[in-house]
Amino acid sequence: MAVQYLTESARRQSQLDLVARGHEVEVGTPDACPLPLADLLQLHAGHPAVVSVHDSGLTAVVYCVRAKGHDWAVKRARPRCLVNNVDGQTSFLNEVQRRAELTALRHAPGGGERFAGVIDTVYASVRRGIIVSPWIEGEPVLQWDERRLEQVFDTGRELVRAGFFEWDFCPGNVMDDGRRVHLFDFGYMYRFDPLRHFNSAGDGLAAPQCHLAERIETRHAFAAFLELEASRGVEAALEAFRMEKRIALRTYRRLAAELRDDGASDAVCRWLGGIADKWDHALAGDLNALYLEEGWRSHVIDLEDDLNGQTCTPATLRRTDWLLSALDTSHMALVKAGALFGSDQGLSATELRSVYEAKRRAAQGFQTTAKAA
Ligand SMILES: Nc1ncnc2c1ncn2[C@@H]1O[C@H](COP(=O)(O)OP(=O)(O)OP(=O)(O)O)[C@@H](O)[C@H]1O
Ligand SMILES: [Mg+2]
Incomplete structure (x- = not known):
């Protein structure tokens, strides 16, 4: 199957159109499911097969279901994704699209070994808002x-x-x-x-x-x-x-x-x-300069991401505090390493401080209650 590479904006438009049209993508068949599909579509915390419910994710609620001698992850799309941008709103469709392609990769020669760290899909359907996978017995x-x-x-x-x-x-x-x-x-x-x-x-x-x-x-x-x-x-x-x-x-x-x-x-x-x-x-x-540079980049980009999706947590605030402290202790080193990027370039230490203090206040305002990170 030839891959069609889209620019980011074309990909977004195409996914928005597919969501608006109620486009179906299905991976596998319902008879591979550990329980009848009708049961899986009505799971709730009190269902006898449900071992645990993981509702900290922003896109979906994940049920651990015990059936046929194994545990399974049943991911049900939230009616509305809690990430407030286009990529959030199309993320369930996107996941099922990727799972269709990853399933094909895993089944190609050598694929099982090369992609052993990529979970298998038992069944998935965009319209039904469900993805069924084996349960991973472990910890984040x-x-x-x-x-x-x-x-x-x-x-x-x-x-x-x-x-x-x-x-x-x-x-x-x-x-x-x-x-x-x-x-x-x-x-x-x-x-x-x-x-x-x-x-x-x-x-x-x-x-x-x-x-x-x-x-x-x-x-x-x-x-x-x-x-x-x-x-x-x-x-x-x-x-x-x-x-x-x-x-x-x-x-x-x-x-x-x-x-x-x-x-x-x-x-x-x-x-x-x-x-x-x-x-x-x-x-x-000397690794210190690289630590400072990559740390600055990591915390800045992650903060932007959280502000953009309005998905800030206490961790976002800790990252912002690291940035403020780096400005206090290492502003010259950041400039020398060329670590400042985007609109931060050329700003003085005082200007940067007020930019990141404002971002911290915004992050404080966008604290979500549900976030997996
Ligand atoms: N196959 C699995 N095995 C074990 N645990 C799982 C599995 N799938 C999901 N989980 C648990 O459910 C949580 C949420 O799953 P997932 O990340 O797929 O949902 P999400 O709503 O898309 O998350 P987000 O949008 O916040 O990244 C995971 O952090 C993990 O704890
Ligand atoms: Mg997740």
Whole structure:
């Protein structure tokens, strides 16, 4: 099946049209379900097969259902997604679209092994607002270790190579069963051409600052480093960062070689190689400057994301406090490292402080009660 790569705006319009038309996408058949579909469509906390209800997600309510000797995750779309933007409103459709494609990938030769960290879909239907998967017996990843990092980067690399860009590696979307890290929420995973594009934003070349490691750091790892800074000090956070960067570097060297063999453009090869060279250099020398730079970027982008979707939490406020404190202690270092980007460039320390104080007040106003991150 030839993949149709759309620009971000064309993809959004197409998904809005499909949602408005009540377009159906179905994966698998209802007879694969652990219970009759009619039962699954009427699940509630008191249903005898329901073991637990997970309603912290913004798009859906997830039931753990025990039937036929196994546990299953039954994801039911909320009548209205709690993320207040186009991508939020089309995220359930998007997830079922991705699951249809990922199911085909998993069934291709070698796919089961390459995509072992991507959950299987038992049945899914957009119109019925349901996705059924095996239940992952585990915990959301809150802190990273070597195995977890290697697995998430490995799965991420395979996905990029196959033309899938995952934007939301937040803690609520990454589970570990003690042996393997699993991805199971594809609401913000979009198609892109890995041989010509950096990611699925804009026309594919509009946001070179966004890539696999950046996504893992922005949505997840830097929140974990922040936690480490608070509980065990900056040195512990730097050590965790060093481990993450070593694994990211290994992954990017391999990905760059694979994409080159697949026929990637010079622009893509140079871009990936440049990112990896910069990490290599920092790992061999002083990692503090890179920590500051990537930390600034991660917390700024995540804050923007939360403000944009109006999905702020206490973690958003902690990230904003880190930014304010970085301005106080390291403004010159941020300028020197070229870490300030977008509309922050060229602003004085005082101006930046008032910008981020205003953002903190906005984040305070948008605190949601339901958020998985
Ligand atoms: N297959 C699964 N096995 C175990 N737990 C699961 C599974 N699927 C979902 N969950 C649990 O349900 C929660 C919400 O699931 P999911 O992230 O798919 O929903 P969501 O509403 O799309 O989330 P959000 O939009 O906030 O990212 C997860 O954080 C996880 O705790
Ligand atoms: Mg989720």
